[in-house]
Amino acid sequence: MPLKTNDPSKSSWLPVPENSDFPIQNIPFGVFLTRDDVITIGTRIGDHAIDLGALHQLGYFKDIPLTDDIFLQDSLNDFISDGKKTWRLVRSRISELFEKGNPELQKNKDHQKIVLFTMDEIEMQLPVHIGDYTDFYSSKEHATNVGKMFRDPEHALLPNWLHLPVGYHGRSSTIIPSGTPVRRPHGQTLPKGADTPVFGPSRLLDFELEMAFITTDANALGEPISVVEAEDYIFGLVLFNDWSARDLQKWEYVPLGPFLGKNFASSISPWIVTLDALEPFRMASPKQDPEPLPYLKQKGNNSFDIHLEVDITPQNGPATTVSKSNFKYMYWTMAQQLAHHTINGCKVNSGDMMGSGTISGATPDSFGSMLELSWQGTKPVHLANGTTRKFIEDNDTVTMRGHCYKNGVRIGFGEVSTKILPAISLK
């Protein structure tokens, strides 16, 4: 059944600029600090942030079973834990309240003064307390490119890759919101031809164009989540830049996988766009051959058409778009990732985050990392200011954006933008 909140003909009495990522059909969730230094849960329409804590206190959610303080929190974890039925009721009520023609709040200027903020009056925070973070490796094009460069061009994909969504457990303590700068990390690297490592700032600092989904608490310890039900436990998605130090990574990753080359920072966009909002943009995922084992087998359309792009902006600009990719290129779906993650009985909690892995398309302009775009530094990427990049340099800002478009409706994620600062000096 189509959701009323997705109706393309709906419009809001709040202004929505043309090409905004946040029309009334989006209604994402986030956490922000208000002009009065109060932290609250909110949503966004056009360029207005809406304080859901204040709306709830004013009685606008009185017909929905919610605890009094559900939105007066510094994370969405408890709200996400309330489950899909509640997410839908709240989104549908917000949609109704801000729809053109509904006078309830539109006519109440005093209430508007309390609940509405312009974007420059607030500061976006991390939307969830991320207990656990897992990163997958689910783009076939990306895994093939990396396999060709690091191993054997003839056998680029390892034998397990086509049978399971490969992943590793990452570190949640260094996941940061858009706008937080990142210092170039130090570490051990093995210079070409050397047999002992050197220590210093990473020279091959890279972004990874990813998306990440956020789960609700779905299962008891020991109980898998079936692939058929998995999407019911996904709250929504964010843009995800999984910063990577390729030189550290290459030296350290054998035999246990990613470690310090990955855990110094990962940046996310601050608004979580719900799966419900993305529903109109659902589409088929790539055909899987060989057929997956029964616990991973899916029917129907299990991916989403989300346009993604990456800009590099040097210190004095201007920006250059270096990659255009799409979430639809993912070989393994989110439902398959979650089903596989829990098939051994691993418990998933509210606010857990699962990264897709770098999302690369088939053509060189759709690769999702500098490692691939510059083909390990052999093909420098040209920027609009006349300089070139093999990897990311100090004072570069990397910005990722994502949006869907269909039937005149654009639903987007805003952006995740991060400036790289020089390494700290170690004594």
Ligand code: MN
């Ligand atoms: Mn990654």
